[in-house]
Structures are given as structure tokens and as C-alpha cells.
Amino acid sequence: MRHLSICQALDAEELTQLEDIASDSVFDERVVLFHEEDEASSVFNLTAGVARLIRSLPDGRRQVTGFALPGDFLGLSLEKTWRYSAEAVTPVVACRFRRSVFEAFADKNPQLIKKMHEFASHDLNMAQDHMVLLGRLTAEEKLASFLVEMKKRWSRIAGHEPGLIRLPMGRQDIADYLGLTIETVSRVINQMQRDRKLVIVPDGIRFVDQNYFDALAL
Amino acid sequence: MRHLSICQALDAEELTQLEDIASDSVFDERVVLFHEEDEASSVFNLTAGVARLIRSLPDGRRQVTGFALPGDFLGLSLEKTWRYSAEAVTPVVACRFRRSVFEAFADKNPQLIKKMHEFASHDLNMAQDHMVLLGRLTAEEKLASFLVEMKKRWSRIAGHEPGLIRLPMGRQDIADYLGLTIETVSRVINQMQRDRKLVIVPDGIRFVDQNYFDALAL
DNA sequence: AGCTGACATTGACGCAGATCAAAAACAGCC
DNA sequence: GGCTGTTTTTGATCTGCGTCAATGTCAGCT
Structure with a gap:
């Protein structure tokens, strides 16, 4: 069950290794998974529930940049800090990797980095679609x-x-x-x-x- | 001169290899570098000039998703088709790589893929900033x-x-x-x-x- | 069942920015 | 310089969506 959503990039052996460094977390409705500008110390893979991804302005205006559904990854960009917040819209279950460990693992698995790049490219396309939506x-x-x-x-x-x-x-x-x-x-x-x-x-x-x-x- | 903008990810030897598969192209003002939905057979690195990146709707409405300035890369996502058009705003000079060759080169240089992923992550951040701008x-x-x-x-x-x-x-x-x-x-x-x-x-x-x-x- | 608080709907009105239209500025070119 | 086509500026008016305000709906609790 969890195997399906964990990572399509890897073969069986690599998957087993990845699972060794993963742990499940649960978040109640409205709970913050992580906050804009906090240190990004985890990588998440949603297994159940829905989260909203938010950028906020100082005066309280918000832009929801996306919704994360089961199967979606958060934190693959491997930047030092989060650039947006994530909050549970419904109760959320997420497979969580310590970032340092995930990164070390990725460095040894070029195929995984390539997959991460494909994910990022896809997200960038989605973001550009959304720009058209918002602007026009x-x-x-x-x-x-x-x-x-x-x-x-x-x-x-x-x-x-x-x-x-x-x-x-x-x-x-x-x-x-x-x-x-x-x-x-x-x-x-x-x-x-x-x-x-x-x-x-x-x-x-x-x-x-x-x-x-x-x-x-x- | 050109070395500076070509690719910060590589050491001197790799740079030399990359240059071997590159060629310079020039585009006059208003000329289309590539068109939305065309096959993406090149990767570009602007060395001079400015290009606009455009998504168009069937009825003619346009969203400019970004401007490419000297040093910027286009096509690093390595997807089969372009998802946006690029047009020269001023005369443009670009260092051009045949995509198939660039991709083969990247497959042998994990550090380059990692750098590409960093570029994509950065672009995604820019895109999210722009969503806030457009929406709020x-x-x-x-x-x-x-x-x-x-x-x-x-x-x-x-x-x-x-x-x-x-x-x-x-x-x-x-x-x-x-x-x-x-x-x-x-x-x-x-x-x-x-x-x-x-x-x-x-x-x-x-x-x-x-x-x-x-x-x-x- | 009735109470409570959060969220959604509906209506009246206002305004930021769009639309329509014209004039002005500018860049090539002969 | 004067002519031509393009882009920018400016003005007048309009409208889609926002704002403000009230009412309705529903879930959870006692």
C-alpha cells in the first residue's frame, strides 16, 4: 500500500533502503506541517489526506500556491529553508524522511536525483499554468x-x-x-x-x- | 567571457567537453527561439539580449511567465516538448546544445543533474513568488x-x-x-x-x- | 432537541482596473 | 526634414469582482 506512493524512481532494493530512513507522521486538521522560512529538515510524501501550500504577505493576504494530495512530495527542492507553509486541510498521514539522510541517499542514487528533477519540472509546469490562470x-x-x-x-x-x-x-x-x-x-x-x-x-x-x-x- | 555564463556546475575539464557540443545562435528582435508544444530539441543558455517566455490562450490572451536575461538557461527540464514559447525582445545570442547530446552528457555527470535540479527549484520559487504577485x-x-x-x-x-x-x-x-x-x-x-x-x-x-x-x- | 461557533450564501453597493477612443511620441526610412 | 507605422500616453466611461453587511446552514456538543 505505502509502497505504491513512496517513490517510483527506485528499484526494489533501493526502495527497501529508503523505507529504512522513513517514518510515518500524522497531522490533525489545521495543523501546520512546516512553516515558511523554517529550516527544512524533512522531506514529506503524503500517504493520506490533503494539505494546502501557502505563501503569506506581512499584512495577512494569502496565496495558496497548491494543494498536496496523497502521493505528492514536499521538500524535494532540498533548499535550506521552506519557501511556503503547509497546513493539513484534512487529517494528513505523511511518510517523513530526515532531510540530511534523504540528501545523502540521493547523492548516491543519480536516478533518484533525476526523478526529483522531473518532479520539479512538472511542478514548474503546473506553476506556469497557474500563472496563466491567475493573470488572465x-x-x-x-x-x-x-x-x-x-x-x-x-x-x-x-x-x-x-x-x-x-x-x-x-x-x-x-x-x-x-x-x-x-x-x-x-x-x-x-x-x-x-x-x-x-x-x-x-x-x-x-x-x-x-x-x-x-x-x-x- | 562565455565561460562565465556557461555552467557553474562543472570543473574545467567538463566545461571543455560541454563546449564541444555547444554552438552559438543569434536571433533578431521579435524572432521566435522556440514555440509552445514544439519538440524540445535544444537547450539554450543566453549570452546576450533578452527573451520573453510566453504562454498563449486559444483566443489570443497571453501570459508572459518570465523574461530570460543573459546567463539564464532554457530547456533544462528535459521534457519532450516546450511548454511555452520564447521570443527575442532584443537581439539575442544564445549558446545552444543539441538536446540529445546534452542529455547524454548529463547522464554521465550527476553533479550537472543536481545543478539542473537546483536551477529548477529556484525557478519554482520564482514562479511561486509570481503567483502571489498575480493573485494578491x-x-x-x-x-x-x-x-x-x-x-x-x-x-x-x-x-x-x-x-x-x-x-x-x-x-x-x-x-x-x-x-x-x-x-x-x-x-x-x-x-x-x-x-x-x-x-x-x-x-x-x-x-x-x-x-x-x-x-x-x- | 437546542445551543454554539465556524463556514457558506446572498444582497446592495463601490471601486480598481478594464475598455474604448483619441492624441502624442518615437523610430525608421527615403 | 517629412512621411509611415508602431508604441505609449492620456482621457472618459464601464464593469467584474471586491467590500460590507446580513442571513442561512451545518456539525459538534451538552
Whole structure:
């Protein structure tokens, strides 16, 4: 079970070695996994739950730069300090590596570094997509893109209910992810429901008119 | 001269090897270095000039995701296709590597891959900064942040005139970088000049009130 | 069941920045 | 210099989304 998400870069032997330096941590809802500018002494791999990744401005404005889902890694950049905070949106279980040990391990496994670079490149693409969203999309397009993205990501996760788009994060988190206010997020989603584009259900939403979303999403 | 910008990751011997697989290319103003979704068959290292990195939407809306300055690398992610276009803002000279050869070289030099990963991590940080800018800053704050960023980046480039913040890109490019319109960019900059925060000079601007910019910038 | 606190929805109104339109500045070029 | 096309600036007006304020909904607790 845990093997699946731990690291696709390694063969069986390397995996066993990696597991030796890993330990599981659990975080309750709202708990901070790590804080912007703290020393980055761990690498995390989420095994269950959802976390929000946040950059804050001195005056309290927030930008959620992403949501971490099961399987996602945090801290692969191996920089000395965290550049963002991570908070548990739901209870989170994460496989945790001491950074110094992980780094030493990576130095001996070029294939792992290459994989880490691929992960970083992928994250950079996602970040650039998100720049387009933040800079150039309307509120309706932002919501459509977000929902399509979440549908795609959940669909890759074993045991998800197909069709259900789980939204464990609150409206405020969605707003801070999309560069909107909570009121606009609420208005747009509810307007979509009135227009029969989606239905709001417990824990998330379901698409009624997939074409509508595909046409609007980035 | 060129040695300085080619690759800080390598020792003298490796550098010589790398140079053997490199060739210089020049691009006139407005010329496309490569296009979104084209096969990525090269890796570039700018040696002179400035390029804009662009993601476009089907309806013509654009997001400039960044500007490449001398010393910057393009294509280090080693993905099969480009995810953005690059166009010369000024005449550009770039050191170009055939991707297949560069990749083979990297596979034999773990230190180079590690350096590439560091570059990607740095770019990811920049991208996250830019998400905060796009999602949460006002027009005035966006311009201040952009100008401070450009000042910082030019100051690291040998032969720049200290104090001058060169802006070779047009107002439209700045607007597409900041998620604004060209009119707003023009208005904000000219208002700053009226307020004696900066002066507009040929090829760029100069700060008059550095404190003002430091206080506003991200 | 009723209470409590957190979160979401809805409505009325305002404003930062977009849009539309025109004039001004500038760069090449003959 | 004068002509031409491009980019920038400036002004007037509009609007999408933010702000402010109230009300509604739901989960957990006693």
C-alpha cells in the first residue's frame, strides 16, 4: 500500500533502503506541517489526506500556491529553508524522511536525483499554468479550471469515487488559490449549480455538463 | 567571457567537453527561439539580449511567465516538448546544445543533474513568488515588485550601468507579465514619475525613492 | 432537541482596473 | 526634414469582482 506512493524512481532494493530512513507522521486538521522560512529538515510524501501550500504577505493576504494530495512530495527542492507553509486541510498521514539522510541517499542514487528533477519540472509546469490562470482568466474560467484539475487529480488516486469531485478544502482556500474572494467563489459555484452545470454534494461537487467545463478550463 | 555564463556546475575539464557540443545562435528582435508544444530539441543558455517566455490562450490572451536575461538557461527540464514559447525582445545570442547530446552528457555527470535540479527549484520559487504577485497584489504593488526584480537581476549582470533599470521589453510585455493591461502599466509608471518616485529615461527607468519601492514590493 | 461557533450564501453597493477612443511620441526610412 | 507605422500616453466611461453587511446552514456538543 505505502509502497505504491513512496517513490517510483527506485528499484526494489533501493526502495527497501529508503523505507529504512522513513517514518510515518500524522497531522490533525489545521495543523501546520512546516512553516515558511523554517529550516527544512524533512522531506514529506503524503500517504493520506490533503494539505494546502501557502505563501503569506506581512499584512495577512494569502496565496495558496497548491494543494498536496496523497502521493505528492514536499521538500524535494532540498533548499535550506521552506519557501511556503503547509497546513493539513484534512487529517494528513505523511511518510517523513530526515532531510540530511534523504540528501545523502540521493547523492548516491543519480536516478533518484533525476526523478526529483522531473518532479520539479512538472511542478514548474503546473506553476506556469497557474500563472496563466491567475493573470488572465475570469472568475468563471478560474473555477472551471480548478474543478477540472481536481477531477483529474482525484481520478489518479486509488479508491476515489469516480464522478465525485472531492473538495475537502474550504471556500476561503479555494479563493486564495484562485486569486478571488470567498464571496466570488461561492457566487460562481452556486450560479453554475443554478445553470445545471454541476451539483453541489456533501464533500464536493459533481459535473452535470462536462462539455461546459472542458470549454472553459485552461 | 562565455565561460562565465556557461555552467557553474562543472570543473574545467567538463566545461571543455560541454563546449564541444555547444554552438552559438543569434536571433533578431521579435524572432521566435522556440514555440509552445514544439519538440524540445535544444537547450539554450543566453549570452546576450533578452527573451520573453510566453504562454498563449486559444483566443489570443497571453501570459508572459518570465523574461530570460543573459546567463539564464532554457530547456533544462528535459521534457519532450516546450511548454511555452520564447521570443527575442532584443537581439539575442544564445549558446545552444543539441538536446540529445546534452542529455547524454548529463547522464554521465550527476553533479550537472543536481545543478539542473537546483536551477529548477529556484525557478519554482520564482514562479511561486509570481503567483502571489498575480493573485494578491495591486497594480501599484505589481509594478513596484517588477521594477525591484529587474533592478536586482540587472545588477548581477556584468557591464550593466548601476542605477539604470533597463526595460528592453515593451509595455505590452510588462502588462502580460503582471496580469494587467498596457494602459494600466503606462498610467501607474507615469503616476510614479509625477510623484517623484522614479524617472523615465531612454531604455528604462531610474529609482528616485528606493524606500518607496522597497516598501511596496513583494 | 437546542445551543454554539465556524463556514457558506446572498444582497446592495463601490471601486480598481478594464475598455474604448483619441492624441502624442518615437523610430525608421527615403 | 517629412512621411509611415508602431508604441505609449492620456482621457472618459464601464464593469467584474471586491467590500460590507446580513442571513442561512451545518456539525459538534451538552
